[in-house]
Amino acid sequence: MLIGSRREILGGIGALAIGSGVPGRAVAAPRKIGYAIVGLGSYATRQIMPNFAGCEHARLVALVSGTPAKLEQYGAEYGIPATHRYSYANYDRIRDNSDIDVVYVVLPNSLHAEYSIRAARAGKHVMCEKPMAISVAECEAMIAACREAGTKLMIGYRSRFEPYNRLAIDLARRAHVGPTRFITAEHGFPIKPGQWRLDRPLSGGGSMMDIGIYSLNAARYLAGEEPVEVTAVETTDRSDPRFKTVEDRLSFVLRFPSGIQATCLSSYSSAHNSYRVIGTQGWIDMEPATPYEGQSMRIRKDGVVAPRTLPASPKNQFAGQLDHLAECIIGNTTPIVSGAEGLADLRVIEAIYRSASEHRAVTINA
Numbered sequence: 001m002l003i004g005s006r007r008e009i010l011g012g013i014g015a016l017a018i019g020s021g022v023p024g025r026a027v028a029a030p031r032k033i034g035y036a037i038v039g040l041g042s043y044a045t046r047q048i049m050p051n052f053a054g055c056e057h058a059r060l061v062a063l064v065s066g067t068p069a070k071l072e073q074y075g076a077e078y079g080i081p082a083t084h085r086y087s088y089a090n091y092d093r094i095r096d097n098s099d100i101d102v103v104y105v106v107l108p109n110s111l112h113a114e115y116s117i118r119a120a121r122a123g124k125h126v127m128c129e130k131p132m133a134i135s136v137a138e139c140e141a142m143i144a145a146c147r148e149a150g151t152k153l154m155i156g157y158r159s160r161f162e163p164y165n166r167l168a169i170d171l172a173r174r175a176h177v178g179p180t181r182f183i184t185a186e187h188g189f190p191i192k193p194g195q196w197r198l199d200r201p202l203s204g205g206g207s208m209m210d211i212g213i214y215s216l217n218a219a220r221y222l223a224g225e226e227p228v229e230v231t232a233v234e235t236t237d238r239s240d241p242r243f244k245t246v247e248d249r250l251s252f253v254l255r256f257p258s259g260i261q262a263t264c265l266s267s268y269s270s271a272h273n274s275y276r277v278i279g280t281q282g283w284i285d286m287e288p289a290t291p292y293e294g295q296s297m298r299i300r301k302d303g304v305v306a307p308r309t310l311p312a313s314p315k316n317q318f319a320g321q322l323d324h325l326a327e328c329i330i331g332n333t334t335p336i337v338s339g340a341e342g343l344a345d346l347r348v349i350e351a352i353y354r355s356a357s358e359h360r361a362v363t364i365n366a
Contacts, residue, residue, distance in 0.1 A: 033326035034099045035127070036062035036084075038091070038115055039106040040070040043129070047292060047318055048106065049078065054319035057326035061099045064091055091115070095122035102127055102325060104156075108202040109209055113138035120149040127325055129156045131213050132342025134204025136350055139343040146339065154325045154335035155342035157217060161320030163313050164286060164295040165218075168277065171284055173224045177301050178280030180260050183222050185215035185275040187290070188249070188267025193242050206236075206246030208349055212266020214290045216348055218275045219254055219262035227254035227262070227348060227364055232355040242268070252352050 035058055037044050052060045062084040065071050071085040086094060094100050103119035104127040105112055113133045116126045126146060132155050133139045146153040159165045172180055188211055196202045197210050208216075220226065232252035236243050248269050254262040265272060274287035282300040289295060293316070297308040315323070328335050348364055355362040 030057070030330060032057055032059040033101045033329055034059055034061035035102045035104050035322065036064060036086075036094060036097075036100045036124075037104050037106060038064040038119075040065040040067065040074055041106065044104075044106040045070075045074060048104065048322075049074070051316060051318035052322065054315055055323050055326070056315075057330065058102075058319075058322040062086065062094065062097060064088065064094075064103075092118060092122060094119070094124060100124055101329060105129060106156075108196050109134050109204045110202050113142050116142045116153070117145040120145040120151050120153075123149060123151065125152045125154075125325065125329055127154050127156060127322075128342070130217075130342065130345070131204070131209050131349070132339065132346060134209070136343065136346050139339065139346050143339040143343065152325065152328055152335060153339040154328070155337050155339065156321060157337040157341065158317045158321050159214070159218070159290045160221065160337050161324060162290075162295060162317035163310050164297050164308075165221075165290065167308070167310065168275075168284055168286055168297065169221055169224075171299075172222045172277045172279075175279060177277070177282035177284055177299065180223065180258075180277055180279050182278040183219050183260060183262040183275065184264070184278075185218045185222075185262060185289075186265040186267075186272035187211045187214040187274075188265065188270050188272040190271065191242060191268040198242055198244075198246055200245040203246060205349075205353070206243065207248060207266045207268040208250050208352060211268070212250060212264075213345060213349070214273075215264040215266055215275070216252075216254075216345055216352075218289065219264055220344065220348075222275065222277050223256050223258075223260050223262065225256050225258060225260070226344060226366065227256050229255040229361055229363055230348060230351050230355050231361045232352045234356040237269075240269075247356075250352060250356060252355070254348070 049060060060078055063071055063074055063080050064086040066088045075085050102125045105115045106129050107115060109131055112128050116128045119126050203209050230252055232250055234247050234250050236248040250266045252264050273289055273291055275289045277284040285298045298305055299308050325335055351362045351364045
């Protein structure tokens, strides 16, 4: 049964009619969109799941994990009944659960495509963590599966729902400091050994498939256009046991059709979280730019540097992301970070790896 039509979603709990003209008559109020979380690792349990409490339109209704103890622990914590707790072995039974509207895939990168496609075939909308998959071909298969099933596909680019990043995009595209000429974006952290992210079969790559995607995505959303060429250089110490199968640092330069140039860094051995948009009249600086909280903005215009402080938002980026897909389902609209956005990043990532390997500039094909 395909869940998520406007009629089904607007059915649900009753509420007193407001302005209906019929005193005391109950009308159907929109029910919250039900999410199943697939993969109960640190990001899911510490960042995503707690933030359903701040959602207006989304709720947590089901869990999927290969660890029974996690299903028991988080099922009890969030009031998820045993009937709504699934293992990977019986994952496809989500098809029969009408409470589940959306499956949020929070698994190692190499499993994104499989579990997203299976969710679509079960008639569920899909939220998938970034990177969308480990290849362009897998991204295209995910998009095709959701299109065939008539379900929506959204990628977990949380920064697109964070107020400072949204403001930076608006200011850059409106040429607040003049037309953009350069963008710098740097993201990295010293990674600890023993993580699945350092295992290429699971991750699909090293820092670029993890923290580097923030630099790439920021360059794209700040420029407001797609890059046409990339030149990349890899720097990895293969004697470091962390980097036996994946890369450490990637420096890459993106060239955009308008003439904008973006210089970016991805690193697993140094700490960075910033970007800067440089225009003809000044710059817009974010440091830190994309953390879970605590973003900071400065703007230099007309020779004056000043901080830009926004009022506290009633909804953080995680709740905003969860609610956005719910609103798209209710209103039958396309997410601002649909599968097309994830595919665009993977096209550039494949070109970055090719450039670093072949020591030359690589054209990025749309």
